[in-house]
Structures are given as structure tokens and as C-alpha cells.
Amino acid sequence: MKILVTGTSGQLARSLAARAQGQAEIVLVGRPDLDLDNPATFAPVLKSVAPDMVINAAAHTGVDQQEDEPERAFRHNAEAPAELARLTRLAGIPIVQISTDYVYDGTSTRPYVETDMPNPQTVYGRSKLAGEEAVRAGNPDHLIVRTAWVVSRYGRNFVKTMLSLAATRDRLQVVADQFGNPTEAHDLADGLLAAAASWQQRGGFPQRLYHLAGQGRASWYDLASHVFAISASVGGPSAVVEPVGSDQWPAKAARPANSELSSEAFSRDFNFRAGQWREQVGALVTELIGTPSR
Ligand SMILES: NC(=O)c1ccc[n+]([C@@H]2O[C@H](COP(=O)([O-])OP(=O)(O)OC[C@H]3O[C@@H](n4cnc5c(N)ncnc54)[C@H](OP(=O)(O)O)[C@@H]3O)[C@@H](O)[C@H]2O)c1
Structure with missing residues (x-):
């Protein structure tokens, strides 16, 4: 199966390339x-x-940046x-659209399930929700997967920022x-590849929305x-972390x-469960300390 993935340096794009072997x-x-700016x-x-x-x-994916450039956010x-x-519908092939936990307003007292009502509070969340709706309307053979808080050895993310600070x-x-x-x-990529294999076996996707994120809060x-x-335990950089409220970090x-x-x-x-975040992040930090330049 040949899968075209949009983006070359993104965390998920590179993870799909790394994990798909065979x-x-x-x-x-x-x-x-x-170019997302040029649909032609x-x-x-x-x-x-x-x-x-x-x-x-x-x-x-620049969540704050998009508040100042909503047109570009919705374009992308x-x-x-x-x-x-x-175009994928015209070509007779399926499309997998990746979306985000930021479509929710965050007021739930339990984990969100796919039937919960989205209520995005940011330009990013609103533009990604509009992307879900557009894919649902544009190609019946689709899979929409909302994920969250993505970290990896690639690109920029919270784990790498903490280590460099x-x-x-x-x-x-x-x-x-x-x-x-x-x-x-990598875990997210493994789940998407499991879904792709299931599409191949069943000849289509269940036409519905899914969440796929690391286990644990x-x-x-x-x-x-x-x-x-973890970093300190393997000889890497460490800092004292002080908890603050969102109101102190506008x-x-x-x-x-x-x-x-x-x-x-x-x-x-899809018979796939993402790993516990503590184990996944532990392995990632250990790897990053061993190979710092990515
Ligand atoms: N990161 C998270 O925490 C998070 C959380 C929830 C959902 N998601 C969703 O998960 C998906 C993957 O996220 P990620 O973390 O892999 O994102 P990422 O690391 O920020 O990468 C973004 C990708 O988008 C590409 N891109 C940006 N502007 C483009 C343009 N004009 N034309 C073509 N490509 C363009 C970048 O291309 P270049 O290779 O050219 O830079 C890059 O490959 C996204 O849909 C994101 O909304 C992410």
C-alpha cells in the first residue's frame, strides 16, 4: 500500500516514515x-x-500565532x-485527516468521547473543526482522528523545549x-498504520470520528x-519545576x-492502544539524551 503523507518535517509525517517499514x-x-497555501x-x-x-x-500548528492570522489558519x-x-474522492482513494483535542472547550470532568459536543475556543480549534467537517463532506471514505499533546524526537515540541531550557x-x-x-x-503513527491496514483488509473505513492519544492524564x-x-536519571539536563496556574502564564x-x-x-x-504516556515519554527522553541533535 502506498500512502502519501502531507508535510516532510512534521512530527507525525516523519514518524509515519520511520514506523512504516514493511x-x-x-x-x-x-x-x-x-503547499497548503496553494491548493493548485x-x-x-x-x-x-x-x-x-x-x-x-x-x-x-502555531496555536498562539493563529489568533493573529485566522485567514491563514482556515486556509491551511x-x-x-x-x-x-x-481530489481523493475523485481519485477513488481514502483520506485520513488528523485533528485535535483543542476542538473541545475543556470543561468536561471526564475524558471526552467522540460523541461529545465540540466547542473550540481558539482559532486553531475552530479551523481544525472546520477541516474535519470539510473532509467528512468531501470524501465518504475518510478517517478523522483527533490526537493531543504530540511529542517526539522530531521538530519542536514540549519535551524538547523543556530539555533545551x-x-x-x-x-x-x-x-x-x-x-x-x-x-x-511514533505511537500515533503505529495506530494510524494499524487503521490503514484495517482499511486494506475491510475495503473501507468505518465512517466515523476517533480519538487516539497516549494513555493516562x-x-x-x-x-x-x-x-x-528521567533526564536526570540518565545524566541529562534537569531543572526544578514550579507549578503555576494558567492565569500566571497568559x-x-x-x-x-x-x-x-x-x-x-x-x-x-482497530485493535490498537497507544502506550502509557509515562513510559513513552521516558523512552523518548532517554533516546534524546543519547542522541541530542535531531
Ligand atoms: N503537535 C501537537 O501537539 C498536536 C496536537 C493535536 C493535534 N495535532 C495535529 O496533528 C497533525 C500533525 O501535527 P505535527 O505535530 O506533526 O505538526 P508539526 O510538527 O507542527 O508539523 C506541521 C507540518 O505541516 C506542514 N506545513 C505547514 N505549513 C504548510 C504549508 N503551507 N504547506 C505544506 N505543508 C505545511 C509542515 O511542513 P514543513 O515540513 O514544510 O515544515 C510540517 O510538516 C496536525 O494536523 C496537527 O494539527 C498536533
Whole structure:
């Protein structure tokens, strides 16, 4: 099975390429050949790659930045997926759209399930929800997967930021009143590849939305503390973490207080369960300390 993945340097794109060996041929295509700002680039790429499936892993992921540039956010996160959905339907192939926990407002007192009502509070969340709706409308053979708090050895993410800050600072303040599911990108890629294999066996996707995120709940403070505990244990940088409230750490985009996701439906339908975040992040930090330049 040949899968075209949008984006070349993204955490998920690189993880799919790294994890697919023997399961699927992954073709990463990004700018300038495939540019979310220029939907006219999509059709020639689809024609030349001739994939069996598209995974749209490219997005505008700058959550705060998007508050100042909503048009660009919607162009990348809603209009581009709409065009990809239209083109994949014309080509008779499925599309997998990756979405986010930030479609929820974070007021739930239990993990969100897929039937819960989205109520995004940010431009990012609204644009990603519009992307889901566009893919659902544009190609009946689709899979929409909401994930959360993605960390990896690639690109920029919270774990790598913490480790690099600890190289120069002894103490760090980290938000302790926002909760979610840290998700290791290799793990997310494994789940998507399991779903792709299931599509191949069944000849289609169940036409529904799924959550797929790491198991277990954490605050950013919990995550930072765990990163430094593991890092210190393997001789890497460490810092004292001070818990602070979101009100002490103002950001342009208000994050959900609790965006914990239940991934039970994905586990049941695709026989795949993401790992416990503590184990996944522990292994990631250990690897990053051993190979710092990525
Ligand atoms: N990161 C998270 O915590 C998180 C949480 C929930 C959901 N998600 C969703 O998960 C998916 C994967 O996220 P990620 O963490 O892998 O993202 P990422 O590391 O920020 O990578 C974003 C990707 O989008 C590509 N991209 C950005 N602008 C583009 C443009 N104009 N044309 C073509 N490609 C463009 C980038 O391309 P280049 O390779 O050219 O830079 C890069 O490959 C996204 O849909 C995101 O919304 C992420």
C-alpha cells in the first residue's frame, strides 16, 4: 500500500516514515511541491505519486500565532483539507485527516468521547473543526482522528523545549492546571498504520470520528517533572519545576483546562492502544539524551 503523507518535517509525517517499514510505502510531500497555501499544487502531486491513501498530517500548528492570522489558519486547516478530500474522492482513494483535542472547550470532568459536543475556543480549534467537517463532506471514505499533546524526537515540541531550557536555567515555571494526554508521535503513527491496514483488509473505513492519544492524564507540570526525572536519571539536563496556574502564564490562545481524550473506540475498532504516556515519554527522553541533535 502506498500512502502519501502531507508535510516532510512534521512530527507525525516523519514518524509515519520511520514506523512504516514493511507495512506500507510512505511518500512524504511538502512545500514547495505540495503547499497548503496553494491548493493548485495538490492535483499534480496526487497524479505523480498515485497513492492508495492520503494521510493529511500537514497543518498550521502555531496555536498562539493563529489568533493573529485566522485567514491563514482556515486556509491551511480547513480549505486545504477540503480540496484534498475532493481530489481523493475523485481519485477513488481514502483520506485520513488528523485533528485535535483543542476542538473541545475543556470543561468536561471526564475524558471526552467522540460523541461529545465540540466547542473550540481558539482559532486553531475552530479551523481544525472546520477541516474535519470539510473532509467528512468531501470524501465518504475518510478517517478523522483527533490526537493531543504530540511529542517526539522530531521538530519542536514540549519535551524538547523543556530539555533545551534546562541546559541554561535551574528553575522553570510550568502550568499545572491544564490536563491532557501526552502522545508520542511514533505511537500515533503505529495506530494510524494499524487503521490503514484495517482499511486494506475491510475495503473501507468505518465512517466515523476517533480519538487516539497516549494513555493516562497529565498536566504540563506533570509532564515537565517526568521529563526532568528521567533526564536526570540518565545524566541529562534537569531543572526544578514550579507549578503555576494558567492565569500566571497568559497566552494569546486560551487552552482547554481538561482535554483528556478517551481512545476506547479506536482501540476496539482497530485493535490498537497507544502506550502509557509515562513510559513513552521516558523512552523518548532517554533516546534524546543519547542522541541530542535531531
Ligand atoms: N503537535 C501537537 O501537539 C498536536 C496536537 C493535536 C493535534 N495535532 C495535529 O496533528 C497533525 C500533525 O501535527 P505535527 O505535530 O506533526 O505538526 P508539526 O510538527 O507542527 O508539523 C506541521 C507540518 O505541516 C506542514 N506545513 C505547514 N505549513 C504548510 C504549508 N503551507 N504547506 C505544506 N505543508 C505545511 C509542515 O511542513 P514543513 O515540513 O514544510 O515544515 C510540517 O510538516 C496536525 O494536523 C496537527 O494539527 C498536533
